[in-house]
Amino acid sequence: MSSVLNFLSSITLSTALHLLGIILLALLVNRFLKILTKLIIKPATSQARAAQAREQQTRTLAGVLYSAISKVVWVVALITALDLFGINPIPALTLAGLASVAVGFGAQNLVRDLITGFYIVLEDQYAVGDTIQFGEATGRVEHLTLRRTVIRDARGALVTIANGDIRTVANLSRDWSQTFVDVALAPEIALDQPLAALEAASAELRADPAWSQAIVDGPRILGVQALA
Incomplete structure (x- = not known):
């Protein structure tokens, strides 16, 4: 406890102001970084599916870039703060490097996750909302x-x-996808009326403005598929 008090008492006003400046600078850089990464986002200019998907993709990329670079900013701020208190960051970095080698074998899964995640974003395999x-x-x-x-x-x-x-x-969200819906009927029911009702419902869905832009083809009635 006394060592902590001695350390705190040794901090001069100049050192405290420098530390505050480092923290404020890191916050400002992160704020600027947030604004900069938002420029990557391309807002959808229409309700078209491609435009909506593009917006989601750019939002995902902006979020990943901000998260990665922000961590680098805080690491640099920490190293600068250590030097401010007379703590040489080089031995700490060397020790961290040796420790990373020591735990490297145990962190193989983490490295694999990061590399795969990078290619998922880079190749646009999927994005938030898909x-x-x-x-x-x-x-x-x-x-x-x-x-x-x-x-x-x-x-x-x-x-x-x-x-x-x-x-x-x-x-399942990219370009187009399809699904099959089975409707079970009692054996004694004649097929003409249910098939006509399904055709009418399909035509109504195709004509609905809320769905017409999202439907590429169909719905189609395939007829009787099985008898039980």
């Missing part, structure tokens, strides 16, 4: 970083996936 399928997990991407992907599945659960575990992923 619906993806990975293994048995299917859901809407709610958060994407270099290390992990977070999706919300049909149950409403948040599923966290390490990017390094993603080998094959299906993007």
Whole structure:
């Protein structure tokens, strides 16, 4: 306790002001970085699906860049602050380098996650807002970083996936996708009336302005598929 008090008492007004300046400068740089990365975002100029997807992609890229560079800014600020208190940062950096080598084998999964996440963003495999399928997990991407992907599945659960575990992923939102809906009927019901009702519902859906831009083709009635 006394050593802490001695350390605090040794801090001069000039040192405190310099430390405050370092913190304020780091905050200002991060603020400027936030504004700069927002310039990457291309707001959708229409309700077209391609324009909406492009906005989501650029938002994801801006978020990843800000997160990565912001961490670098704070590391530089910390090193500068150590030097301000007379602590040579070189031995600390050397020790950190040796420690990183020592734990490198244990951090292989982390490095793999970061590299895979970088290529996911760079190659635009998917972005926040897309619906993806990975293994048995299917859901809407709610958060994407270099290390992990977070999706919300049909149950409403948040599923966290390490990017390094993603080998094959299906993007169900890109360009177009389709689904099949089976309608079960009792055997004694005549088919003419249900088929006519389904055709009418399909035509109504195609004519609905809220859905017409999102529908590429169909819906189509394929007819009887199986008898039970």
